[in-house]
Amino acid sequence: MTMTAKKTVPVRKIIITEGPVAKNARVWKFGDNIDTDAIIPGRFLTINNPDELAKHAFEGTRDEFAKKVQQGDVIVGGRNFGCGSSREHAPLALMGAGVKVVIARSFARIFFRNSINVGVLPVVCPDADKIADGAKIGLNIREGFLEADGKKYAIEPVPAFMQGIIDAGGLVEYAKNLTEIPQCTR
Amino acid sequence: MAIEMGGKAGIVAPDKVTWEYMKSRRKMKPFELDSDKDATFAERRTYHVSDLEPQVAVPHNVDTGVPVGKVAGTHVDQVFIGSCTNGRFEDLVEAAEVLGKQKFSPKCRVIIIPASRDEYLKTLKAGLVEKFVKAGALVEAPCCGPCMGGAFGLIAPGEISLSTSNRNFKGRQGSTEGKVYLCSPATAAASAIMGEITDPRVV
Numbered sequence: 001m002t003m004t005a006k007k008t009v010p011v012r013k014i015i016i017t018e019g020p021v022a023k024n025a026r027v028w029k030f031g032d033n034i035d036t037d038a039i040i041p042g043r044f045l046t047i048n049n050p051d052e053l054a055k056h057a058f059e060g061t062r063d064e065f066a067k068k069v070q071q072g073d074v075i076v077g078g079r080n081f082g083c084g085s086s087r088e089h090a091p092l093a094l095m096g097a098g099v100k101v102v103i104a105r106s107f108a109r110i111f112f113r114n115s116i117n118v119g120v121l122p123v124v125c126p127d128a129d130k131i132a133d134g135a136k137i138g139l140n141i142r143e144g145f146l147e148a149d150g151k152k153y154a155i156e157p158v159p160a161f162m163q164g165i166i167d168a169g170g171l172v173e174y175a176k177n178l179t180e181i182p183q184c185t186r
Numbered sequence: 187m188a189i190e191m192g193g194k195a196g197i198v199a200p201d202k203v204t205w206e207y208m209k210s211r212r213k214m215k216p217f218e219l220d221s222d223k224d225a226t227f228a229e230r231r232t233y234h235v236s237d238l239e240p241q242v243a244v245p246h247n248v249d250t251g252v253p254v255g256k257v258a259g260t261h262v263d264q265v266f267i268g269s270c271t272n273g274r275f276e277d278l279v280e281a282a283e284v285l286g287k288q289k290f291s292p293k294c295r296v297i298i299i300p301a302s303r304d305e306y307l308k309t310l311k312a313g314l315v316e317k318f319v320k321a322g323a324l325v326e327a328p329c330c331g332p333c334m335g336g337a338f339g340l341i342a343p344g345e346i347s348l349s350t351s352n353r354n355f356k357g358r359q360g361s362t363e364g365k366v367y368l369c370s371p372a373t374a375a376a377s378a379i380m381g382e383i384t385d386p387r388v389v
Contacts, residue, residue, distance in 0.1 A: 041335060043336065061357065084355055
């Protein structure tokens, strides 16, 4: 099975892949088991526009989020982030809010995949609990660490193909640029 | 519920009953869908559930299951029997069997919603809609109902819902200041009779 990208389309290249921490982003800290109903309540699932969804992100859970979130801010969660209903609206709402990276101690699998598919990078950081709400944060994917309020924490490596999907702006854009269709040969 | 256990998907080899269902719905003929004879598995786990006490998931997570005895006596404002998870005809028959000739408690709202039009028709033909309504329940048109906070029974701040649906996250069924417990149709029916969480084996 081969999977080759024709070209990388950096339309929404969002991750700092080299150099030290290049930009200061604010951390929005959440706890364990943040479910997709908390990220975007079920009643808003008729909306598909990320900007519109963003207006309701964390509504009822953390109302200040949608009002105050800034482009480039980072969400940090605890264990099992994104559990519950499978809904791509959850990462879409975060993307609409300008969040390009979600860091957590661990992720629920479906949210993890949905995030990559829409172009939001989920990053596993075993020390995520040590990062404070409001911390200034930067990421260094290439060297595998993040820096929050001046302290360095290791992050799990982001595989190249995953980074490729993120760089392309999500799975659909990535697939458009495949020269060969991956086939399951059995 | 494989997803709630952290899985990406849950795959169950179809048995005779499944193939009969597929035949009736899609005229589909059975074909080989079992695991390969030489398939290897990362891990095998076996669970014996014959002696398992009825379980209730307490707020606000699905994996907080406790034996019903631990939360028995908890007052409920609303009991919802339905959803894709537990709104089939068989589920409603289970609830009806627990109900017997009793009435639902006036202390709580009892909302029963068959999962689909077919299930609704089966329930109707079996006379269960009349039985439930006469016992004091509301039987609504087939839909998701309050499961996802959509309609027919959103809970108010401070209210407690006992639900046969599959998720109990904060705010899932209405107010974020409400609480949702999850249980089986039998436990839900028994609790709706008593107006508090009740072991279905004692009603």
